Amino acid sequence: MSDYGSHDGGTGCFRCCFSFTLTLGLTSIFMWLSLRTSNPILSIQDVYIPALNKTLNSTSYQSIYLDLKFDNGNKDKGIYYAPINITLYYINDSIAHTGIPISNYTLPGFYQGHNKKARRKNWNETYGVPWDAAVKVVVGGKLAVFRVDLATAIRFKILFWKTKKHRLVVGADFGVNDLGQKDRKKGTRLKSGAPGLFSGQSPVAVLLVVFSTLLLV
Ligand SMILES: *[C@@H]1O[C@H](CO)[C@@H](O)[C@H](O)[C@H]1NC(C)=O
Ligand SMILES: *[C@@H]1O[C@H](CO)[C@@H](O)[C@H](O)[C@H]1NC(C)=O
Ligand SMILES: *[C@@H]1O[C@H](CO)[C@@H](O)[C@H](O)[C@H]1NC(C)=O
Ligand SMILES: *[C@@H]1O[C@H](CO)[C@@H](O)[C@H](O)[C@H]1NC(C)=O
Ligand SMILES: *[C@@H]1O[C@H](CO)[C@@H](O)[C@H](O)[C@H]1NC(C)=O
Ligand SMILES: *[C@@H]1O[C@H](CO)[C@@H](O)[C@H](O)[C@H]1NC(C)=O
DSSP states (O other), X not given: OOSHHHHHHHHHHHHHHHHHHHHHHHXXXXXHHHHOOOOOEEEEEEEEEEEEETTTOXXXXXXXXXXXXXXOOOSSEXXXXXXXXXXXXXXXXXXXXXXXXXXXXXEOOEEXXXXXXXXXXXXXXXXXXXXXXXXXXXXXXXXXXXXXXXXXXXXXXXXXXXXXXXXXXXXXXXXXXXXXXXXXXXXXXXXXXXXXXXXXXXXXXXXXXXXXXXXXX
């Protein structure tokens, strides 16, 4: 037997302990970095409402065209989307604060690979739009205001396994002009009411990890 144990015991144990906690700390940082997920960025790219196109001068065709973009910014994680519920509203605060529902439909769920973008372009019928009021607004040079709400559930694919499902509920208001088009040419991002605690970009999650790593090391 060598005299390793008796001679160098204290420092050896300390070193061992230190490198153990350091390894644990670094491992948890790497685990967190590789498991961290970001929700996809959803946006309205284009809208067309022929009934509000003043050149057509007719509200007899009452469909709405909506072009949505799904952007999975995760570098190495795919996303499974459950069926996607879309609800559209006409906003008139003097009638209903939450808007008047004018259309709803469901897009089929799909899988989106990492760093991929997808578009969903649809014509759908509307019901219950107060067209006369809406036309008056746009012809008067203002914007008719609509809202789109999107609800689905997503799970991330990390290497060979899938995360738990979590709900993704986002929405945005958009203005439509007298050409029947969305006033802003750029995309309008759909946002959620509240950021999730572990949604990946959450400062709370970052703080938790930094804090627990400090405790470990
Ligand atoms: C509005 O209607 C006119 C006449 O049909 C058409 O030429 C024009 O392209 C329409 N506007 C848009 C933005 O589609
Ligand atoms: C729009 O149509 C109505 C009847 O549907 C007509 O009275 C009016 O003159 C038209 N306006 C324009 C600008 O074409
Ligand atoms: C969805 O649309 C249908 C008609 O297509 C309507 O009867 C139903 O009430 C709508 N649901 C909601 C939640 O707006
Ligand atoms: C809305 O559009 C989707 C996708 O094109 C289609 O499957 C659905 O039948 C449409 N729903 C209505 C109510 O028009
Ligand atoms: C809202 O509804 C009121 C009452 O029906 C109407 O007078 C007004 O023009 C509407 N405004 C919009 C933006 O549709
Ligand atoms: C979408 O709509 C269907 C039918 O109304 C409902 O069963 C489902 O839970 C909805 N999905 C989400 C994520 O809200």
